[in-house]
Amino acid sequence: MHLTDLYKKKFEESLDRTKEIGFIEKVSHPIVYANGLPGAKTWEVVYFNSGHMGFVTALTADYAEIMLFSNDTLPVGTQVARTDEILEVPVGEGLLGQTIDSLGRALTDGAILPIFTEKRRIDVTPLGLDHREKVKDPLETGVPLVDFLVPLGKGQRELIIGDRNIGKTTFVMQTMLSQARKGVICIYAAIGKKRQAIREVQDFMTKNGVGDKIIIIGSGSADPVAHIYVCPRTAMTIAEYFRDKGTDTLVILDDLTTHAKYYREISLISKKFPGRDSYPGDIFYAHAKLLERAGNYKLKDGRTASITCLPIAETVGGDISGYIQTNLMSITDGHVFFDLDMYKVGKRPAINHFLSVTRVGRQTQSGVRWGVSRELASFLLLHNKTERFIHFGSELNEGIKTTLTMGKNVGYFLDQSMEDILDLNVQLVAFTLIWVGHVKEDTPGTIRNFVKSTQRLYTKDTSFRSKIDSLVQSSNDFNQLLNKVGAESTLLLNSIHNSNEQSK
Numbered sequence: 001m002h003l004t005d006l007y008k009k010k011f012e013e014s015l016d017r018t019k020e021i022g023f024i025e026k027v028s029h030p031i032v033y034a035n036g037l038p039g040a041k042t043w044e045v046v047y048f049n050s051g052h053m054g055f056v057t058a059l060t061a062d063y064a065e066i067m068l069f070s071n072d073t074l075p076v077g078t079q080v081a082r083t084d085e086i087l088e089v090p091v092g093e094g095l096l097g098q099t100i101d102s103l104g105r106a107l108t109d110g111a112i113l114p115i116f117t118e119k120r121r122i123d124v125t126p127l128g129l130d131h132r133e134k135v136k137d138p139l140e141t142g143v144p145l146v147d148f149l150v151p152l153g154k155g156q157r158e159l160i161i162g163d164r165n166i167g168k169t170t171f172v173m174q175t176m177l178s179q180a181r182k183g184v185i186c187i188y189a190a191i192g193k194k195r196q197a198i199r200e201v202q203d204f205m206t207k208n209g210v211g212d213k214i215i216i217i218g219s220g221s222a223d224p225v226a227h228i229y230v231c232p233r234t235a236m237t238i239a240e241y242f243r244d245k246g247t248d249t250l251v252i253l254d255d256l257t258t259h260a261k262y263y264r265e266i267s268l269i270s271k272k273f274p275g276r277d278s279y280p281g282d283i284f285y286a287h288a289k290l291l292e293r294a295g296n297y298k299l300k301d302g303r304t305a306s307i308t309c310l311p312i313a314e315t316v317g318g319d320i321s322g323y324i325q326t327n328l329m330s331i332t333d334g335h336v337f338f339d340l341d342m343y344k345v346g347k348r349p350a351i352n353h354f355l356s357v358t359r360v361g362r363q364t365q366s367g368v369r370w371g372v373s374r375e376l377a378s379f380l381l382l383h384n385k386t387e388r389f390i391h392f393g394s395e396l397n398e399g400i401k402t403t404l405t406m407g408k409n410v411g412y413f414l415d416q417s418m419e420d421i422l423d424l425n426v427q428l429v430a431f432t433l434i435w436v437g438h439v440k441e442d443t444p445g446t447i448r449n450f451v452k453s454t455q456r457l458y459t460k461d462t463s464f465r466s467k468i469d470s471l472v473q474s475s476n477d478f479n480q481l482l483n484k485v486g487a488e489s490t491l492l493l494n495s496i497h498n499s500n501e502q503s504k
Contacts, residue, residue, distance in 0.1 A: 004051030011047035015081040022046075022080045025063060028269045029073045030225050033063040034080045040064040043086045043123050049079040054226070055087045058270070065270060069103070069226045087123070089234050090116035091241035096185070099202055099216040102227040102234045107198075107218050120241060122233040126292040133296045133304050138364040139250075142178030142421035143171065144431065145414045148373050149353040149380075150336055151361035154248055155296030155306035158358065159328050161313045161320060162338025167349050168312050169197075170418050171336070172252045173204055175310065178421045180210035185242045185249045189235035190218045192228045192258040208419075228262045236293045236307070243297060243305045251294065255312035256287060260324045277323045288331050320355075334358040348415050353380070368428060371478025376410070376431075383407035409434050412447040422451065425472045426458050429492070432485040438493065450496065457499045464495055 015021055022036035032054070037046070044056045046066055052074060058065040068074065089104040094114035099107045106113050135153040152158055160168050176186040190198045198218040205214045215238060219231040232253045239249040253259075260283055267280035275281045294309035313328050318340050320329070329335055334357040343350035365373065386403050390396065396404075413434050416422075422430070430451050433439045441447050457464050471488065475481040485492070 007047050007053050008049065008051045010053075010083070011049050011051075011079075011081050014047055014083040018082050018084050020082050022064065022082070024048075024074060024076050024078045024080065027074060027076060028271075030068045030070070031057070031266065031270045032066050032068060032074055032078075034066055035063055037064045037080070037082050039084070040082050041086070043121070045083045045085050045087050046080050047083065048074060049081075050074060054080075056082075057266075067226045067229070067266065069224050071222075071224050086121050087230070088119040088121050089237055091118050091120050091238055092116045095215050095238060097212045097214065099198065099218055101223070102217060102219050102231045104234070107216075108202075118241070120237050122230055122237045124237070124240075124293070126289065127295075127297065131297055133298050134363075135296050135306075135360045136364055137296075137306070138361075138369075138424070139175075139308055140178055140182070140424045141171070141175040142423070143174055143349060143416060144422060144427045145349060145351050145353060145416075146171075146336060147424060147427060148369070148376050148431075150334070150351070150356045150358045151365055151369065151373065152308070152358060153296075153361045153364040154308050155294065156334070156358075156360050157291050157294045157309045157311070157332040158361075159313055159332040159335035160310055160338070161315060161325060161329070161335050162350070163315050163318060163340045163343075166338050166340055166343040168314075168338055169201075169254060171338075171349050171351075172254065172310055172312065173201060174416075174418060174421055176205065176214065176250060176252065177208055177210060179250045180205070180213035181421070183248075184213070185215070185239075185247055186210075186213060186252070187215045187217065187235045187239050187249060188252045188254065189232050190216065190220075190254055191231050191256070192219060192221050192223075192262060193254065195220050225262050225266060228259065229266060232256070232259060232290055236290060236309075239307045240293065243307050244299070246299060246301075246303050246305050248306045249308070251307060251309045253290075253309065253311040255314055256328060257312075257314045257324050260287070279323060283324070284327050284331075287327060291328075291331050333360050348417065353377070354384075367477045368472060368475050368481050369424075371481075372428060372431060375435075375478060379406070379410070383410075405440075406435075409439075409441050409447060412441050413451060415448070420448075420452060420455070422455050423458060425468050426451075426455050428472050428481065429468050429485055430454050432481055433489060433492070436482060436486055436489070438486075438489045449500075453496050453500050457496055461495075461499070467492070 020037050022034040024032045024034050026033040040056050042056050046054050052070045054066040054068045056064050057067045101107050135155040137154040139152040139154045141147055162168050180186050188201055202216055205211050217231055217235050219227040235251050239251050242249045264279050272280050294307040296306040313325050337352045337355045338350050339352035439450050471484050
């Protein structure tokens with residue numbers, strides 16, 4: 001049945017059930033104002049006799065304010081019937097591997113979704129502190145620069161912030177790939193994106209064999225504004241379903257600055273009083289209520305399950321002091337800052353760890369990771385000062401030369417292409433071998449090839465994986481790992497070299 005005919009049928013059914021019929025009195029597309037619905041509630045679904053759908057956004061003494069899920073403009077006098085049903089989306093295992101819109105309908109051509117037996121409201125009050133646990137398990141992104149210097153935990157809300165097209169979406173796709181391989185359900189909310197961008201995320205995950213662990217909620221830039229408005233809420237609702245089943249989930253909201261712009265547009269059209277930068281006064285509340293739904297939760301059976309949220313915010317010219325950006329920074333548990341200047345000089349990922357913050361991620365680090373993080377952060381600070389110092393034309397002594405050489409080697413290790421997802425133990429052992437000088441950038445690509453080879457062998461060789469895991473797990477701090485890896489360095493390097501020879 002065509003969607004218009006379905007909505008017309010639902011209009012008749014709703015009218016018979018609720019016995020309330022309203023009429024559009026005023027139109028400010030996509031907002032319409034209707035009277036004759038005395039029992040209407042906010043977030044209640046309504047249908048029009050023209051075959052359109054909407055939901056109630058506000059109530060006044062005279063009108064019900066309704067937002068349309070349509071780009072069509074409805075004329076004054078159109079009939080509307082309330083349903084006595086709050087806006088819901090279908091949830092279930094059948095969503096895995098699917099690309100859907102904000103109402104849970106398939107976006108992929110020819111895709112047929114299963115029949116869902118459960119629906120959930122998309123706007124709910126977040127659970128309180130009595131339902132929450134301390135964030136204690138690490139969330140591995142597969143990106144050493146973040147896993148070492150800006151560590152994340154499961155249940156954390158970490159803002160990804162930076163200018164347009166400098167790697168934010170690439171980073172979250174790497175994180176999704178890393179987590180999906182570990183069995184985490186990943187939900188990607190594309191807020192006001194081009195269809196091509198949504199398709200690229202879908203193709204990347206399918207290509208890497210984790211399509212069945214990914215759910216994409218797509219709201220295109222040409223879609224009705226209502227779809228963009230509810231898109232992040234739909235993502236959180238679906239995540240809460242899997243959380244209640246005991247499964248960890250990762251939610252990507254790409255991006256909330258776009259969501260705020262559309263929310264501002266809706267608010268101005270509906271004549272709400274504009275605040276700073278013309279944003280409505282409740283924009284902070286709306287985003288805080290949304291992001292507060294993430295966290296590490298206690299389940300009824302005694303287990304815990306987490307919703308980790310990585311909202312994305314776009315800056316202009318690297319300015320992180322904008323209204324929406326500072327709002328989101330104050331709501332979340334830290335931020336990862338993508339620096340345009342670092343991107344221009346070829347850093348990938350272009351993350352400025354000096355300006356990035358993680359407030360709860362460090363409590364998830366083991367003693368080894370904490371030691372690596374401390375040593376690496378101190379060294380990078382020293383290297384940064386040294387590079388600035390030699391600009392004055394100072395003579396290079398042996399100490400400065402050693403610092404600059406190690407800085408280049410560490411830089412090659414931290415630089416990473418999109419497909420290079422590294423397990424945490426591989427990161428630790430590979431970094432240790434570079435740190436003690438057993439692996440150097442003798443020829444272009446030496447370190448990158450070494451890291452890729454180590455990850456490849458770790459993935460396919462169980463004995464090598466056991467060896468790496470044993471080295472890390474038996475070490476209480478970084479110094480112990482240095483000693484153990486140093487003692488086993490010849491064996492490790494020979495295994496990697498022989499694997500490379502066999503793969504040629």
